[in-house]
Amino acid sequence: MTALIPSALSAREPAVLVLEDGTRYTGRAYGARGETLGEVVFATGMTGYQETITDPSYAGQIVLQTAPHIGNTGVNDEDPESRRIWVAGYVVRDPSRMVSNWRANRSLDEALVEDGIVGISGIDTRAVTRRIRSSGSMRGGVFSGEAASLDADEQLRRVREAPGMAGRNLSAEVSVTEVEVTPATAERIGNLAVLDLGVKKSTIDNLAARGFDVHVFPQSATIDEIRAIEPVAAFYSNGPGDPAASDQHVELLRAVLGDGLPFFGICFGNQLLGRALGFGTYKLPFGHRGINQPVLDKTTGRVEITSQNHGFAVEAPLDEIIDSPAGFGRVEVSHIGLNDNVVEGLRALDIPAFSVQYHPEAASGPHDANYLFDRFRDMVIADQETKTNA
Secondary structure: OOOEEEOOOOOOOEEEEEEOOOOEEEEEEEEEOOEEEEEEEEEOOOOOHHHHHOOHHHEOEEEEEOOOEEOOOOEOOOOOOOOOOOEOEEEOOEEOOEEEOOOOOEOHHHHHHHOOOEEEEOOOHHHHHHHHHHHOOEEEEEEEHHHHHOOHHHHHHHHHHOOOOOOOEOHHHHOOOOOEEEOOOOOOOEEEEEEOOOOOHHHHHHHHOOOEEEEEEOOOOOHHHHHOOOOOEEEEOOOOEOHHHOHHHHHHHHHHHHOOOOEEEEOHHHHHHHHHOOOEEEEEEEEEEEEEEEEEEOOOOOEEEEEEEEEEEEEOOOOOOEEOOOOOOEEEEEEEEOOOOOEEEEEEOOOOEEEEOOOOOOOOOOOOOOHHHHHHHHHHHHHHHHHHHO
8 A cells, every 4th residue: 555645845935055156046945944064966866865865975965866856755764774864955856745655654854854954945956966067066055944034145154164075084973983793694704894984784784694794893993993803804884074084094994904804895995995005085076976877897897887976086097007005015996987987996906905986785776786795705705715725
C-alpha cells in the first residue's frame, strides 16, 4: 500500500539565496527557518536525495539539487548514511507537495526541520548551477524567517565573512568520538582499522560483508591505538574539508604504510593517500557531485559510471609510473575522470595500497565500482599469505 504523507508546504514564507558575488535568488522557505552559511555546490543525482543529505562529506556545504522535482518518496529510517543530515543548507526547485512511497514515514521537509536544516525552494536552480559552473563554487547563505527581512547589504556581508572551504578541517565535526565495532558478516579475515573522516553506513556494511571486523576510529586516533587492535589492514573514509588542512591524518597514514599494513582509501582518503605519498592536492572549480560521473579503470580498461562528491583532487601525472616523493616506492594513477581528466585513483606498486576518488559503496547507486571492495579483500588475503610464507 502506498503511504500518502502530506508535506508541510502550505506556508509560502519568503526566503532568499545570496551568493558571495552579490547574486540573489528569491524563493520560498523550505525546511527550518533561519540563516545558514556555507559553500554552495550542486549535485546532479536524480535519485538518492536522502543518502545525499546524510553524507557527512557535505558538511559545511549548501547543496543544490539539479533535478527539478525532489521529495516525492519522502524520508524513511532505513536509508540514512549516517546519524543525521549534514548539509549546511538545501536548495531545490520544486519540492513534492505529497509523499507517495510505502517506506516513507515523513516528508523531506519535515526531516529538514527536525535536524534544523535551513533550505529554500522555488528558485531557478538551473540558473544557479550555470553560475557556479561559470564562476566556480562560492560561499552563500540562505535566509528565511526573520533573517529574510535583513537588509540585503547585511546578508551579503555575512556571506562574505563566512569561512571558505579551502584550508578548512571539518573531520572533528563529523567523526565518531569513540571506537565503534561492526562484526564481519562473511568468513572472517581479521580486524580492520577505519579512520572515520565522515564514513558512510554503506561503506561499513560493504567492508563487514568482505569478512572484516570493522573498527571505526575517531579522526583523532593515534598509531598506537590502531596497532593495539592488531589490524590486518587500514582504511580511510570519505569526508569534508580541505586535505591540505589534515596534516595529522597524513602523518598517521605514513605510519600505517610504514608498518606494512594494506591500505584502501576512498574520496577524502584518496586525497590523503596522495599527500602521504608526497603529491599535492588542489581545489576544483566546482567539484564532482552526483551519481553519473564516468571514470576509466586503467587496470581493466573498463569505463565505470560512479557516484562522486568531492571538491579537491590529487595532483599527479596521469600516464607514467613515478617514484613516490615521500619514499614509498613506485606509484601510478589507476583511475581517470573522463569528463575533465582528473585523478580518480592511485595505486602503489611496491607497497599494498590503493585508493579511489569516488564512492564504490554508492548508496543509492550506481554499483559499477563495488568490485573495489573485493579487490581490497583479495589484497589483504594475499598480504597475509605472503607474510605467513616469509
